[in-house]
Amino acid sequence: DTGVSQDPRHKITKRGQNVTFRCDPISEHNRLYWYRQTLGQGPEFLTYFQNEAQLEKSRLLSDRFSAERPKGSFSTLEIQRTEQGDSAMYLCASSPSSGSFHEQYFGPGTRLTVT
Amino acid sequence: QKEVEQNSGPLSVPEGAIASLNCTYSDRVSQSFFWYRQYSGKSPELIMSIYSNGDKEDGRFTAQLNKASQYVSLLIRDSQPSDSATYLCAVRTGGAGSYQLTFGKGTKLSVIP
Secondary structure, three states, X not given: OOOOEEEOOEEEEOOOOOEEEEEEOOOOOOEEEEEEEOOOOOOEEEEEEEXXXXXXXXXXXXXXXXXXXXXXXXXXXXXXXXXXXXXXXXXXXXXXXXXXXXXXXXXXXXXXXXX | OOOEEEOOOOEEEEOOOOEEEEEEEXXXXXXXXXXXXXXXXXXXXXXXXXXXXXXXXXXXXXXXXXXXXXXXEEEEOOOOHHHOEEEEEEEEOOOOOOOOEEEOOOEEEEEEO
16 A cells, blocks of 8 residues: 655755646545645645645645646646745645545655755 | 644653643634644654544544644653654644645654653
C-alpha cells in the first residue's frame, strides 16, 4: 500500500521563476488537498479537489498560484513569478470520500527555497 | 477568523510519564478533530481522530473532546523518547461541505530519557 507521493522533494529556484509540483494521492482516495507550511507554523490550507473539481480555494491562493487535477488522479501546483515569501514546505494530502471520518494523510512534502 | 490554539511548549516530560497536550478552537460548528505528529523536517503523520464528546483510546494515545468548552486534548501514556516531536491539533472547519483543516502552531514535546 503506497502512501501519498510528491515530486520533487526539494526545489531551489530564483525569484521570478515558475515552479510546478506534483502530487500522487493514495490510489483509492478521490479527495486531494494542498497545504503550505512555514517554519514554526502549522500547515495552512490552500485548495481542495474532489475528483477533478476544485471545490475550495483559500484566500492565500493568490493569482500566481494555480492547481489542477485534470483526470482526478494526480495533481499539480504551479507558482508563477516566485517570490522569497513563497519559500515553504508544500504539502499534499488525500482522503477517501466514503466513510464518515475523511481523515487526511499527508505526503512527504516539497520544500521550496526561493533565492 | 477560525482559530486553533495550542501551547507552543516545549513540553518536557520524563520517560514513562504521561504527556498532556491541549488545544482550543474558536469555531463552534466544528465537528472533526485530529492530532498529527510531526518530526523535525518531516511531514505530519495522523495519529488520532475524534468526533464525539468524551474519550477515544488507541494504544498509548487517548484523545479527549469537550465541544461545550471547545477543547480537545491528547494524552500520551508511558512516554518514550521516540515520542519527541511536534504535535499538531487540526480542526475541520468551514461547515457542511468543507473539508479544509485548520491547524494550530503545534506543541513541541520532549521526552527525557
